[in-house]
Amino acid sequence: MSETGKQVAVGIDLGGTAVKIGIVNASYEILAQTSIPTNAERPYDAVIADIGKTAAALLAENGFTVADCAGAGVGSPGTIDSQNGVVLYSNNIRWDNVPLAAELQKYLPVPVRVQNDANCAALGEVLCGAAKGCQNAVFLTLGTGVGGGIVINGKIFEGGHPGGAELGHVKCGSEKRRCTCGRFDCLETYASATALIHDAKQMAAAHPDSLLWELCGGDLERMNAKIPFDAADAGDSCGKVLVDNYIQYLADGITDLANIFRPDKIVLGGGVCAQGEKLTDPLNRYLRENCFGSTVAYVPKAVIAENGNQAGMIGAAGLVLQ
């Protein structure tokens, strides 16, 4: 800890459209934050220069020196070489072998750690969220894709080599849905918000009388992941089928994770999680009925993430504060 007695970290959530930058203290509270556009089409050094300068300015504006700062953590989409702080590949920001940590340190001369963004979110939920105090947790984001994060003995488990913990890329259904990763039938192609929206559009197109149409104002391009749940609530049979199918795939996916990791909790984040207990109640019923050895062994609960869109920043800061 520095002479000033303040110990903070910079948490950076690098996204496809925006970069969120926060100053996080040792209690995982966000003391200050800002956001800048990513403009990922620029050369990577320009993007990283912006991030570094903005983070350094944010520290200074809030009265922190580099000596107060334990380091900076970055949550990045894609496949990360966390040992060397390199983004090996990210489809999202179109980076290829980018030395993010080394580049960022030019502007922010503190220890820098880089991790996959879903891994960061998982850590954030364990440090100060829905899995606070848990030694073992599994995290799934249900958003554009399905991201995964694993915490074992309180630490991120990213796999033995880069490309592990890709929990959205385990086989799920058998409809021959092509995944962005190239494989067929990944969990992501069934349990992402994108998949639910895709399925809802198809369902609506095939059922002109469905409430789905009214709920998206007659324009399928306005379909979102909430509408199928709202339609189901209102008794619409198409909505019910969509929600039941969606939950069935997700339930199978998290039951697999329970049988593999038998964690304390399974935390669900991302847009679809706004559905709260409409999602977790049936999932937990399925877990109780289908987990291996559920009569003698601990059955983990599925819970909704608590850190919302600050999960990335908090978890990234956790990489250096932990």
Next chain:
Amino acid sequence: MSETGKQVAVGIDLGGTAVKIGIVNASYEILAQTSIPTNAERPYDAVIADIGKTAAALLAENGFTVADCAGAGVGSPGTIDSQNGVVLYSNNIRWDNVPLAAELQKYLPVPVRVQNDANCAALGEVLCGAAKGCQNAVFLTLGTGVGGGIVINGKIFEGGHPGGAELGHVKCGSEKRRCTCGRFDCLETYASATALIHDAKQMAAAHPDSLLWELCGGDLERMNAKIPFDAADAGDSCGKVLVDNYIQYLADGITDLANIFRPDKIVLGGGVCAQGEKLTDPLNRYLRENCFGSTVAYVPKAVIAENGNQAGMIGAAGLVLQ
């Protein structure tokens, strides 16, 4: 280490029909071994008394005292509470909440550790087998069922709670095959030797002209897991379909494990592994083509286990020697 300078452990492989007991040295060599029938229908204390007395006698016969013995490890089928050395539930030997470690120590007064048998086999392959020197490995046995073992940073990872690392109980196909665990479509119902034999019988029954009949001497009860591979080798179309389907399910299962754990190696044990490269060549092709990020990330290889039916003893001894 004792005054005699010898440091050994007892490795015990508790099976449904026989118990294998070995004396294993610090180089994981089996110095002596014996086998006794399990007779699992007896009360558990009688079974454990036999094991303990036999192990103690084996040590004495080979010139080892209790002081030479670092401890005893037991690999048991079922769901294990490894912290307390209790077999919570085993369908195989019909045990329910059996305090195996405490009971065994009555006859063998050394530290006793108990683990799931597939976890032991996984550890054995890392200590002195196909994954020797690997820090991270995943192990699958393809036998009566599909057992799983995970090694992370050189140690068994059994999950956060009992009932983890059940890699045979992740969802695989969609044919609504009921698994012994109660769930539908577990990997075990497609990729076990039992499943392959079941499928081969069905295939033969539907195809009276298939070579499968000749290879099992006209008696489907003599079907085994080798026959479909032999039939495929001889050009039989039924054999080819069986082998292709079997490998496809297994390939999907191990690709999932690669995407989750990204281990150094994926080790395959159990009866089906006698097929060697007929199994691993297509599996490795599939892994290279389907692993997430395979163009930038490490793709683990599937390899055949090397410890054969001594894997359990060696791995169990490893629980105390490691």
